[in-house]
Structures are given as C-alpha cells and as structure tokens.
Amino acid sequence: MQDMLLVLNFDSRYASALAMKLRAERIDCRIVPGDTPVETVMAQGAMGLVLAGGVTGEPPAQLDGRLLSGGIPVLGMGDAALAQAQLLGAELDDIQQVRDVATVTFLPSPVTEGLGESERYLNALRPIQLSEDLQPLATTEGSVIGFAHGQLPLYGFSFQIEANDPDGMDILLHFAQEVCGCTAWLTDNAFISAARAEIAHLVGEGQALCVLTGGLDSGVAALLAHRALGDRLHGLFIDTCLLRENEKEDFLYHYRDVLGMDIHVVEAQERFCQALEGITDQQAKTDAITRLYREVVEEAARDIPHDMVVLGTSANDVLRTGDAYVIPPMQTDKPVIEPLRELFKEEIRRIGEALGMPPDVYLAQPFPGTGLALRVMGEATRRRLAVLRKADAMFREEVREAGLHKKLWKYFAVLYHLNYEKGEGELAIALRAVTISNVAGEVRAMPARLPYDLLEHYTARVMQAFPEVRRVVNDITPGSSYSEIEWR
DSSP, X not given: OOSOEEEEESSHHHHHHHHHHHHHTTOOEEEEETTOOHHHHHHTTOSEEEEEOOSSSOOOTTOOGGGGGSSSOEEEETHHHHHHHHHTTOEEOOOEEEEEEEEEEEOOSXXXXXOOEEEEEEEEEOOEEOOTTEEEEEEETTEEEEEEESSSSEEEESSOOOSSOHHHHHHHHIIIIIISOOOOOOOHHXXXXXXXXXXXXXXXXXXXXXXXXXXXXXXHHHHHHHHHHGGGEEEEEEEOSOOOTTHHHHHXXXXXXXXXXXXXXXEOHHHHHHHTTTOOOHHHHHHHHHHHHHHHHHHHHTTSOOSEEEOOOOHHHHHTOSOSOOOOOOOOSSOEEOTTTTXXXXXXXXXXXXXXXXXXXXXXXXXXXXTTGGGBSSOOOHHHHHHHHHHHHHHHHHHHHTTOTTTOXXXXXXXXXXXXXXXXXXXXXXXXXXXXXXXXXXXXXXXOOOOHHHHHHHHHHHHHHOTTEEEEEEEOOOBSSHHHHSOO
C-alpha cells in the first residue's frame, strides 16, 4: 500500500478542490478519472478512495460498484455519494432545489467524530432512503444526506466541502487519517526530494530535454530536473514575436545566468510574425501558433541530445481548469516525465518558492501559451504587437507601483481597432484586472476596483507614447471561465 489517497473525478471543480485541501494538510493524493477501470484503481495501492461529485442531485453513472466491495475505504462526496448509496441498495427521492444555508445534524461515526450541528450551503437536496445495510450519518429537516455502511468502511455525504469549512475538513481528515491510516508526510521539501529522485531514476545516466515556455510550470519542472541531472538537462526556449516586454531577457537571466542551466535559444520571431499575417480569427491564430510552435520545437530538438523529455504538465492542464490555449510543446517518441502532473497552479507556486525561486518568478502573472496574439483583436501585425507589448508593460508597471500586484489574480491590456479601413487604423486599449472570490463554494473571478489615479495616469502615458491610441477603457465585466476573463 502507498501512503496516499485516490480522488476519483466525477466533477473537475470539486475533485480539484478536494485534492488541494488534502495536500494542504500534507496528505498525498492523486486525481484519476471517475471511469478509471477498477483494476487500474486497485493497482495504484492507495489507502483509500475519495469520490468527488458535483452538487446537482444527479448521481454520476460511471461509478463502478466493484470499488465498494474491494475492501478499501471509500468516502463519497456530493453527487458521487448518491451513486454510492444507490449501488448499496438505497433509493433516492426527487430533487429539491435549495440554494441556501441549511442546518445539518451529524450522528456519531469515525468520520464525524466531534461534530454536532453545522450550517451548510446546500445547492440541491435529494433525500436518501437507506437500505438495511446503511445507517444515517447526516440529516437536515429529517432527510438523510449522509450515511455509513454497517460493516464496511464506506461513507457518503451528498454535500460538498466548502471554502472555509472546518466541519467538512474534519470529515475529510478523519477519513484520511483515522479510517485509511494516511500520514501527513507531504511537505514541500518531501515532494521536491521525491520528484528529484524519480527524475534521476528514470533518466539514469542519460540526458533529458525540457521545453521552457517562460511560464512557471515548465520553469519549476526544469529546475527539479536540473537539481536531479545537472548539466545532463538541456533547456529549449523559443523566442517568438508574442512575448511580453523584456520576457526573454528576464527568463535567460534567471534560468541561464543565475541558475546555470544549459538553455538553447531559437530565434523564431520572424517565422511567427509571418505565420500570423492576414489572420484575424482567434481560433485560426491559435491553430497557426500551435502548428508552428511544435514545428520549431521538433526541429530544434533533433540537434539536442536527449533520452527523455521533461514536461511542465500540471493538474490544471490535465483537468482543463486553468488557462486555455496551453500549447503542447512537442510530439515525441521519447519517454516523458511530468513531475508536476498532480499539482495545481498555486501548489506549483509554493514548490517554486521552496526551490528558492525569487518572488518575481514564482508570482509571475499567468500568460497564455499563445502569448500576445489573442490579446490583439483582429490581425496581430508587428506594429500592433509592439504597441500592445509596451501598453501592457506600462499597465503592469502602474499596478506594481500602486502595490496591487499581489492582490490581483490577473491583469493585462488588450488592443482592438476603432477603424478597420485606415490601414493600421485608430487603436483602443482595454484594461482587464480581476481578483478571485468564493461565492457559495464556487471560485469566481471578479473585476478589480482599480484606483482612478492609476487609470488616469496610465491613460496619459499610453496616449502620449502612441498617438494612434484614441481610447482607453477599463473592462469590469464579471466572469468565471477563462473565455469570460480573456477577450475572445
């Protein structure tokens, strides 16, 4: 058995949240799809399973009942608990839409030890009519919403753990530690040591290649591999025409000059600018960039000796919960190592900090794989990219000088056109700044309230620098998904 839990993903948002909460308490866990074959799940040797479902009241159909009879402890949360109950012989009443706070009463059990009553947000209520093998663990207004098996270590609650939820965390930790026997061993340093050891073991006496995009994920993956392999790790960086101001110089200073990594730089600005000529559609720009990026990487990789490829794949990439337009760096027939595959962005930031990265690196703004191209509405010409590059840099300077750079989750400038008939046309700059909030357990991005002095000073700077910029606007549209935050 391995000292870890498996989180079965029936809803990516809640699987992500449960995994991050467990790892915040130093409990190791891995996310796998909810329809993963039973044989594959059991072969992982986990000490327990957490079933992560949504909160719609509709039980997922993918849950395999054989997981409940394998002798391994199981905790179902949300709609996955409803499917669990059905497989154990219970019946479900009709769905009642609640979307409000309700009083939940807990009954004694190994996972509810010390809990009495709790005020919880319930999205939907679907009372469970228990079978004779089940006993109630949580009720609200006489309806059963939590249960345990009488003989087997099987537990389920049809609600989800909320953002600030000590009672929910008690349930999760009682299950992990008291029922499953997991220990809180997963410190940042323990993860780093395990990742380095795995990379060193897999590469052996060979060499590895890591494509560095300039972003945090590939940078942390490369640093882990550099610590394990030294000069047997070769970094590859593609200089496109789509980077932010001074991005290449800052990148090379940190990774090559300070850390001493072997970095191969490919100058491809002209190729990318030519590939975008005449393209105005956002998806078409994405496709053109993706094709060319892979082509350039694969061309360069042929001349770099390597036996394996290190990728900065994160859990956000796997679950598609982070920024869109992540460009897979290459197609390769070499074995691939993905040391960060189980970690989310904030966890990767923490690992970067533990590795000794400076704050400017591990707290850097998220940046899409397509660079500035999709932040230019219409054709991304050389001139428009140059204007946006400088306008975006000015905005970031103003935010930093105002002391807001640590409070904002994301902030950037977008360029669009007021008159398409006059060549380059009259230009406008839209500013976008968002913060993260939590509403009823759902993480949302909300528009930031930027100081008027900041906006006024920025507008004067950018219009003086670029006479063709005739408008500066502040986009305060709320949004939760990537497409609602970025311009499309």
